[in-house]
Each structure stands twice: as C-alpha cells, then as structure tokens.
Amino acid sequence: MNTSTIPVAAVIGHPVNHSRSPRMHNFWLAHFGLEGYYIPLDIDPKKFERSIRNLPELGLVGANITIPYKEKVLKIADKISDRAALVGAANTLTFLPNGGIYADNTDGYGFLQNIKSKYKDWSAREGISVVFGAGGASRAILAALIEDGASDIILANRTRSRADQLRSDFGAKIKVVEWMKVQNYLSEASTIINTTSLGMAGKTDLPIPLNALKKNTLVTDIVYTPIETHLLATAAKMGCRTVDGLGMLIHQAIPGFERWFGIRPGDSQALRELLIK
Ligand code: ATR
Numbered sequence: 140m141n142t143s144t145i146p147v148a149a150v151i152g153h154p155v156n157h158s159r160s161p162r163m164h165n166f167w168l169a170h171f172g173l174e175g176y177y178i179p180l181d182i183d184p185k186k187f188e189r190s191i192r193n194l195p196e197l198g199l200v201g202a203n204i205t206i207p208y209k210e211k212v213l214k215i216a217d218k219i220s221d222r223a224a225l226v227g228a229a230n231t232l233t234f235l236p237n238g239g240i241y242a243d244n245t246d247g248y249g250f251l252q253n254i255k256s257k258y259k260d261w262s263a264r265e266g267i268s269v270v271f272g273a274g275g276a277s278r279a280i281l282a283a284l285i286e287d288g289a290s291d292i293i294l295a296n297r298t299r300s301r302a303d304q305l306r307s308d309f310g311a312k313i314k315v316v317e318w319m320k321v322q323n324y325l326s327e328a329s330t331i332i333n334t335t336s337l338g339m340a341g342k343t344d345l346p347i348p349l350n351a352l353k354k355n356t357l358v359t360d361i362v363y364t365p366i367e368t369h370l371l372a373t374a375a376k377m378g379c380r381t382v383d384g385l386g387m388l389i390h391q392a393i394p395g396f397e398r399w400f401g402i403r404p405g406d407s408q409a410l411r412e413l414l415i416k
Contacts, residue, residue, distance in 0.1 A: 144198060146175045148399045151191070152205035155179045159414050160203050163392050166413055167404040175400050182208075191215050195234035200399040202232045203392070209275060216242035222286070226279045231395040246276065247283025249391025254359060254382050256390070256406065261357055264288030266329025269321065271345065273301035276361050277334040281309050293328070295321035297335075326351040331374070333360040338368035345370055354378035361387060366415060385411055 150160040156179070164177035180202075182190045187208060192215065194202060204212050209228035213219055216229065217239035223229040229242035254261050263284040270277060270284075273296035284292055292313045296302040302315040316324060325331060331352070337345045339362045349370070352358070358374035363384035371381045389406050397403040 146200045146399055147178065147198060148175070148201045148203075148395070149178050149180045149194070149199060150203040150205060151180045151182055151208060153181055153184060153187075153207060155181045155205065158203075158205055159388060160205075160392060162413055163389065163410065164396055166410055167396055167402075168400065170404070171400075171402050173400055173402065187211065188215055191232075191240070195238050195240065199234055201234055201395060203395060204230050204232060213242055216240045218242070220244065222247060222282060225282050228275055228278065230391065231398075233395075233398050243394070244279060245391045245394045246279035246387075247286065248394065249387045249389070250280050250359075250361075251283050251287055252390035252393075253384075253386035254357065256386065257382050258357060258380060261330075262287060263330065264290070267291040267293060267324070267327050268330040268332065269293045269324050269328040270295070271321065271331075271333045271337075271347065272296055272335035273298070273305050274334065278305065278308075280332060280334055280361075281305060281313065285309060285312055293321070293324045295324075322348045322351060325349065325356075326353055328353070328356055331356060331358045331379075333362065333368070333370050336362065338362045338370055340364050344368075349373045349377070352377045352379055355380060357382065360384050363388060363415075385414060388414065 150158045161177050161179050168175045212229050218241045220243040223242050223244035226244045229244050231243045231245050233241045235241055268284055268289050290312050293316055294302045294313050295316050295318045297318045306313045306315050357380045359382040360368045360370050361384045362368050366383050375381050393404055
C-alpha cells in the first residue's frame, strides 16, 4: 500500500461553481495518471481568513484564488511574489512545508504564454499596444506587457479614473485616452487587447468601431465564452492575427499544477474541448 499523502489542491472563491479550474486540473491529473484531487471550495467571506490559514494544516498543497478574493488574499500570505505584489492580487497559492502561504500571480504569465505559444516571434516590445479596460485583469496584463518590454501602451476605459489610477501605478509607459476616442489609435497598434467583459455571451459587444484595424495587427481577448468574440471575428476578417482567451485560462493554470503535482502540463485540443463544454 502506498502510504504517502495524496496531494489535494483547490480553487477558492465565492461563488465558485462557475470556475473551470477543477475540470482543467482533474483533466491533467487523469492525463498523467497521477494520484491527487482538485476541488472547488466556496468560502464564506466572514470565514475567509480563518479558512485559508487552516488549509495547509488540513494537508492541502495549494490553491487557486478567484473572485472576490484575489486582492484580499495578499493580506494573509506569508510570502508574496514580485509580480503578485506589483499587480496587487494573487491567483495561485502554494502551501510551504513550514506551513507558510506563498502567493503568486500567474495571470500575466498566462496572458503572454498564450500569445507566444501561437505567434513565437511576437513581443510586447515591438510597436504600440492598445488595451481596453482597467479592471483587475487589465492590471495583470499591463504588468506583463511592461515585463515583456512594452514601452508604448495606450489604455482606454469607460470609467476614465480607473485608467488614470493604472497610469499612476505603472508609470509613463502608459498613455490614457478617452474610451470614446480609442478607435483613433487602432491603426497605429501592433497589439490590441480586450480586458473588459464586453463580448461575453449575455453582454453587449465592445462599442468601439473596428474599421481602422490594420492587417497583421495581433488582436487578443480575455473573454472565452464565446471562443470567437465579435472582436476576434471582425479582426480575423480584416486579416489580423487573433488569439482567443481560452489559452490564457489554460496557461495561467500551468505553474500551479506543476508546483503542486510535480509535472508540467500543457495546452491540448482535448482540454480546450472539455473547457468549452
Ligand atoms: P476584472 O477584474 O475581471 O477585470 P472588473 O474589475 O470588474 O473585472 O473590470 C471589468 C472591466 O470591464 C472594466 O474595465 C469595466 O469598465 P469600468 O471600469 O468602466 O466599469 C469594463 N466594463 C464592464 N462592463 C462594461 C460596459 N458595459 N461598457 C464598458 N466597459 C465595461
């Protein structure tokens, strides 16, 4: 009989039923024939801190963190990665052998890997990036663009003050423009990124006219329901290179799985099909 402990990891949120993470991690566990469990945990906000502190003691190896706890969890962590500190949020916890909690943010990594795995020569360093949206996802993506060498980022958000806040947090590489005027910047862009929830099934599409899109511009969306958003479909018709949002979900999960279960998983068509079911 194997007496070593079977690793257990979780995704923690409130609510958490929407999370695709259990499907993804359990797919990888089965794929590699590993013993292990990945479970959803819906934790009451009043019990959040106490519950998180108890997880290492219960024997969990780590956890993903989702809405509404990505910022709050930093207050509980014992050690925080530079990128999580920069973004001000964490999505991946690892419980250390000494009982400590290490918080990391792999969203920006997932964003970059998603693009680079499809377009190997793409780099944020080249040309201008135009970013729609200034929420939590935008923070992680701006940090990743800057880490990858971007020096010219145009940022537009419906609520201008949130974009101004990101400019003051991330510095002069970011230029904030009016939401209703961002269409004027599309023709100069090498990369265009939607970080808003617009285009998601049940929501309206981006209200931004796209007729100025240039051929070969790389256009990517964090929305993955549907896989091909109105933005991506329009961009593809205009000869742009497109990258859908599902790959970001997959790539942000890879470092956690590797840390907790010891094998580095990958993207695959079978996984993508499972996630969009
Ligand atoms: P997340 O953490 O997923 O980024 P968020 O912080 O709620 O979520 O941010 C959502 C983004 O989508 C924001 O940029 C938001 O714009 P506001 O800051 O003006 O709210 C954007 N967004 C959501 N609904 C929108 C709409 N109907 N029109 C324009 N922008 C919208």
